[in-house]
Amino acid sequence: MLNMKNVSKIYRTDTVETHALREFSLTVEEGEFVSVTGPSGSGKTTFLNIAGLLEDLSDGTYELDGRDISKLNDKERSRVRNEKIGFIFQSFNLIPELNIFDNVDVPLRYRGFNAAERKRRIEQSIEMVGLGSRMQHLPAQLSGGQQQRVAIARALAGEPRFLLADEPTGNLDSQMADSVLDLLAEINAAGTTIIMVTHELGLADRARRNIFVRDGQVSDNAPELHLASMAAG
Amino acid sequence: MEFGPIWRAMMRNKGGYLLIALQIAVTMAVMVNAFAIMQERSKKMSRPSGIDDANTFSLVSVSFNPELDAKTLVQEDLDLLRGLPGVANAVETNSFPLRQGGWSEGLHREPGVGKSVSSSAIYFVDEHGLDTFALNLVDGQNFAPDQVSWDSDSPDFWPATVIVTQALAEDLFPEHEGSYVGKTFWFNDENPANIVGVVERMQAPWPTWTGIERSMLVPLRRESEFARYVIRTEPGYRDELMVQAEELLSGSNKDRIIRGLGSAEEARKLSYLGDAAMIKILSFIILLLTAITGLGIVGLASFSVARRTRQIGIRRALGATKPAIVRYFMLENFLVSSVGVIAGGVLAVGLNIVMVQAFALTPLAWYVIPVAMIVLWVVGQVAVAGPARRASGISPAIATRSI
Known part of the structure; x- marks a missing residue:
């Protein structure tokens, strides 16, 4: 499903070149729940940005569903993001002026669904995250956990092939974090591929596979060793 | 959306x-x-003035010799002006449309003391007035030479015939249908005037006057040391003839000054x-x-x-x-x-x-x-x-x- 080969990402200024990813290679199969961990500055977020088509790669190849992403123009990349990828962000990234219904509606409008289809999907996904009674509420009227559930509902409403979660529990207390992770596990069990970027080792255990990133590369060592070494360090 | x-x-x-x-x-x-x-x-x-603005100009002769025969001088001046190559016609008059100064008169439908029913700008002209102003005569006829008199020879001052604008005729006789030629009204409630011609349009000298479209030609020549000449030229000759006319009149008689030289277009521009x-x-x-x-x-x-x-x-x-x-x-x-x-x-x-x-x-x-x-x-x-x-x-x- 997702296949990155020797992907590099270099940020350049007039005087400095920063290699955020170096020869980064990763394959994720359909239906997997993969966690991507690593220390701060290791390139996790850069990987997520490239995987989610939020940024261009500098070198290498990236295929999503067998399609070479590096050859797509901005409009095509937007369409792939909209149709195939669902995003869950650390800070929820809900639009504060829009109520829950309208927030979930945002990607569906870009998809071009008619009003009835959008309504059906919005209600279904909000019900699924257990916030059916809060559709007219503004994000500020919800708790952090509820806001993240809305973000998940927004990500799911378009029925994406895979979810990209960026520190999805980073702003939540442990009880809310567990509830969100349970929800992600349910979604994965239903067949959606999930890639979750996190620096919390405990969360990585909830994934079926853990990828450890260091210095912009996937580490060859087994995840268990990393966890053990990180715990020891 | x-x-x-x-x-x-x-x-x-x-x-x-x-x-x-x-x-x-x-x-x-x-x-x-x-x-x-x-x-x-x-x-x-x-708004059209009714005259040929583009080819019309005016100048004023002011005599300072009390012995000068005004009638003779005016006639000589007009002969000179009309004889200039490129001049279509010329007339001595008191004013012209949009000059911002002129003569107006209250008009009556019946003789006797009473309130005037209309008012009009008055342009004193001879039989050349109609052609000099290039007015569009829509009914009736121009003045005959014998209908034109000097004010000094006219005991009642107001002549018995006039040419009016369509707007003035309609204002004077709002109920009337058909030709206005032959209709009579009164100046100052005692001097009758018979309409002999109707022109489509000739504006009054005052641009802000609500009755600007109401004016009339009166066949009267005024004997005065002050004479305003309006000259219409053939198209394209106006500017050079303005210079020539001024020089011609200045040279023909040294007992007067020529001033107020200006085109109708300039007057129009000034008025607006x-x-x-x-x-x-x-x-x-x-x-x-x-x-x-x-x-x-x-x-x-x-x-x-x-x-x-x-x-x-x-x-x-x-x-x-x-x-x-x-x-x-x-x-x-x-x-x-x-x-x-x-x-x-x-x-x-x-x-x-x-x-x-x-x-x-x-x-x-x-x-x-x-x-x-x-x-x-x-x-x-x-x-x-x-x-x-x-x-x-x-x-x-x-x-x-x-x-």
């Missing part, structure tokens, strides 16, 4: 939007009414100087207000883009294309502008009603408000295009950055 969510989002943060909508409304109200005034002034300025200035000032005000409104929209949109940088990145991450981001801001502006122009339309009509009542302004033409709405919509869309384009350049990767 995202009208619903955009509108709801705007309603939750409406301060800035309301201010811009109010600015648009005020701009529109002022713009529409300023335009109505401009239109009225422009219409006033473009205030109107032309008003049009320029109002045009400037309209442009200034529109520019200020446009800048206000640019400012609000720029602020909005800066404030919502992250939100725009999120929208991009969720699948918005660059044109979709541009469209979002365009639609937002369209909604603000729509509120502004609708409120502005109501305000403009209200202001116009007040101005019509207070200043006798012509009511707004039906198309002015729709045109103003379109103009302000377009100004809004143009103003917001830059900030919207900048917004579309915001990277979707901003969505994953920590605050």
Whole structure:
């Protein structure tokens, strides 16, 4: 499903070149729940940005569903993001002026669904995250956990092939974090591929596979060793 | 279209939007009414005078020799002027249209003391007046030479025949149908005048007079040390003949001075100087207000883009294309502008009603408000295009950055 080969990402200024990813290679199969961990500055977020088509790669190849992403123009990349990828962000990234219904509606409008289809999907996904009674509420009227559930509902409403979660529990207390992770596990069990970027080792255990990133590369060592070494360090 | 969510989002943060909508409304109200005034002034300025403005000029002879025979001098001057190559005709008269100075008279439909029913500008001319002014005679005939007299030879002063404008005839005899030739009215309630001809148009000398279209030619020559000559030239000869005529008359008799040389076009321009200035000032005000409104929209949109940088990145991450981001801001502006122009339309009509009542302004033409709405919509869309384009350049990767 997702296949990155020797992907590099270099940020350049007039005087400095920063290699955020170096020869980064990763394959994720359909239906997997993969966690991507690593220390701060290791390139996790850069990987997520490239995987989610939020940024261009500098070198290498990236295929999503067998399609070479590096050859797509901005409009095509937007369409792939909209149709195939669902995003869950650390800070929820809900639009504060829009109520829950309208927030979930945002990607569906870009998809071009008619009003009835959008309504059906919005209600279904909000019900699924257990916030059916809060559709007219503004994000500020919800708790952090509820806001993240809305973000998940927004990500799911378009029925994406895979979810990209960026520190999805980073702003939540442990009880809310567990509830969100349970929800992600349910979604994965239903067949959606999930890639979750996190620096919390405990969360990585909830994934079926853990990828450890260091210095912009996937580490060859087994995840268990990393966890053990990180715990020891 | 995202009208619903955009509108709801705007309603939750409406301060800035309301201010811009109010600015648009005020701009529109002022713009529409300023335009109505401009239109009225422009219409006033473009009214035909009835004479051949482009080829007509005038000059004045003022004699300072009390022994001079005015009748002889005037006749000699006219002979000289009419003999100039390129001169179509010339007449001695007291004034001409839009000169801003002339003679007017109250008119009566019946003899005897009573209130005048109309008034008219008076142009004293001989039988050359009709041709010199190039008037369009629509009924009747010109004066015969024997109908023209000198005021010194005329005990009643007012001659018995006149040529009137169509507007004056209609004003004098509103109930009459058919030809006005042969109809009689009275000067100063005691001197009858018979209409022998009707001309299509000849304006009075006063541009602001409400009865500007009412005037008449009176076949009377005035014996005076002061003589105004109006000369019509063949097309293209006016400017050179103005110089020649002045030199000719100056040279023909040294006991007088020649002054007041000027074309009918110049007189027309002078008489509408205030109107032309008003049009320029109002045009400037309209442009200034529109520019200020446009800048206000640019400012609000720029602020909005800066404030919502992250939100725009999120929208991009969720699948918005660059044109979709541009469209979002365009639609937002369209909604603000729509509120502004609708409120502005109501305000403009209200202001116009007040101005019509207070200043006798012509009511707004039906198309002015729709045109103003379109103009302000377009100004809004143009103003917001830059900030919207900048917004579309915001990277979707901003969505994953920590605050």
